[in-house]
Amino acid sequence: MDQVIKQNNLDFDFKDKSKSKAIIKSKREANIELLRFVLALFVVIIHTIGGPTIVFARGSVPCFALITGYFLIRKQDDFRFLRFIPTLFLLLFLNVILSLIFNLISVNTIDKQLVEGTEEWLKLIFFGTNPMWYMWAILFVYILSPFINEGMKRMxxxxxxxxxxxxxxxxxxSGLIKFSYISSSGYYHLEGFFVVLYSYMFGAFLALHCENFFRRKSLIWIIFASTLIISYIFVALYYLVYPNANTWFQMARSNHGFMSIFIAFSFFAVFKTFEIKDNKFIFYLGALSTVIYAFHQTFIDFLDLYIIGFLKEDLWLEILYTLARFAIAMTGSLVISVIMYYPxxxxxxxxxxxxxxxxxKMENKFNRVNNKTTIE
Structure with a gap:
């Protein structure tokens, strides 16, 4: 890594013509690919079950960003954002196609529309479903990543x-005074970028300075258990002491809560201790996580068109309804994701x-112009 980046020069080395062709690839790790798949399932759990019982899942999105920082800091890829833009727009496009199909089915079966009105369609086309806020946030972090990575390597x-x-x-x-919770475009909030930013930087920090820590398995499991216990204590305090308090006091009930980054770190550290051999199926599951994340909400919204208004007369019916909705949504999301993955x-x-x-081509052209200017 130090061979690629010159420590005495703050400028990017555009003179290295092989840089784009020989990007340093960080080896995929089966344990982390499995974690990515588990995190995608956690996101589905958040959007179907919700509530205080699933605190363990609340660090899923920060953990995605942490994983990205951990691996991207090892790569010399100053154009990651350019490579990601087509992926983002392809996911948006496929999601619109999926929504059109579901819309056609729902209109012809129960006379309800999945997406109604021009404004809702425009939101879907340009921003995607609610969970896609992470994709937009990570895009901006990718744009900054060359500067973040370079700075962290020097600090x-x-x-x-x-x-x-x-x-x-x-x-x-800032969350205490609601500054971070100002809505920027409907359900896309400014806090998303900051959560992804410091989670990405934390992952990069772990890669640069904490590799030996992941050998301490006993300590990691103690941290993992302690983090979950503390998180559930915060939830209990929220319901018992602050039932009407500011969102910030929830502490562990959202992606931007105080405890979410610690939950993310705990899961990452635990999975780092797993010794899993390279496995094509696990790598496939890891790749599938992106598709699950991008498309699961569309299926959940489609499912809700059919089951909304279901009578829940008591607590047990409420629990049964929630579990049934979760099981159907999880199964449907997996099936849809498998179908959409290959296209x-x-x-x-x-x-x-x-x-x-x-x-x-852009780099080579720049190098030719730069070399010509230098000679002259």
């Missing part, structure tokens, strides 16, 4: 750690090749 362990903790605390304190993979691979060729 000392203390300096980079202090920066991440400061960013996290400032965000949490997505095929199109995304072809588009990615075109983007990579374009990036190489």
């Amino acid at each position: 000392s362990t203390f300096s980079s750690g202090f920066l991440i903790v400061s960013l996290f605390l400032i965000f949490q304190i 997505f993979k095929y199109l995304n691979n072809h588009i990615s090749r075109l983007v990579n060729k374009l990036i190489v």
